[in-house]
Amino acid sequence: MKYPNSNKVYSKPKESAAHRGMSLEEDINRTNRYYLNHDLAVIHKKPTPITIVKVDYPKRSAAKITEAYFKLASTTDYNGIYLGKYIDFEAKECESETSFPFSSIHAHQIKHLSDVIKHGAVAFIILRMSAYNKDFLIKAKDFIEFYDSAQRKSLPYDWIRENGFEIASNYFIPCDYLKVVERVFGLQGDL
């Protein structure tokens, strides 16, 4: 399968350094630490939401949760501030070579993205297409437009290449999405 070169790739990912078998979450966390340590942005992953049922309080040691369940997230996983702007995004890894299934993203996460857009957020999705070892930034607005009008139940890779923006990677910044944010959303920064 061969695709035409997208004209939206702003800088070529260094394939040799890219990802090194790390999960997208690990790569984004490391990227966010880099941004924070270099005073570029303050963006954090939210903790996994759980419902706590039972907690033991043993003497002389830390409280231990002994029964809890995973809860569906009501928002996206990441948010924060960059160049004075509220940033909000969801990150997803996709194994398929051909498309990203809508079932991988919850309806209330899409509603959340739509809510924050109304209030002026810089909102997007980071999609790792594992088969190609490529990360794309997709504007939440573009994603929602396709999602709302689609006859199908997934986002085709062709669409992702056409409408997404490839994210560069290097050892220190394994998923340098803010460089793309700056250009795609027209912000002025130092990256």
Place this chain on the structure above:
Amino acid sequence: MKYPNSNKVYSKPKESAAHRGMSLEEDINRTNRYYLNHDLAVIHKKPTPITIVKVDYPKRSAAKITEAYFKLASTTDYNGIYLGKYIDFEAKECESETSFPFSSIHAHQIKHLSDVIKHGAVAFIILRMSAYNKDFLIKAKDFIEFYDSAQRKSLPYDWIRENGFEIASNYFIPCDYLKVVERVFGLQGDL
């Protein structure tokens, strides 16, 4: 104990409706739901951070976390967007009549507030003085200035009344902090 009337109370809390024995967290969550449902702002509490050690995956039922521990939060509890602005705050209840102990707020939460201020956030602390049934908004900047220069280890109630801004309460909006945010931070909104 009698204090002079503060000239910074923008609207008098309706004592009869105020709080009704709810925790500050419950009041803020209800307030945030009101803001969200009325399209005024998108602000959520972050989930409690925990470290998951063991998970059972029983057949035909939900994954069950059987061992986990509470982690220290590395950020504040609440953030989101209002009038295009990144909002970030911590909420604390204080039992003491005379002062709010600094030990109630972690050093890395103060660092986080200081980090987001640098990037242009609207950052503050909501402090419930339970003994007086009053909620105050304190600008994070003011709090940090006092904290950094203080010889003492707590924030005196006199200082809170002088420098904080009382937050009104009603049945539907039990902690209407955005009305205060709008005026104190000079934002223009519909509240």
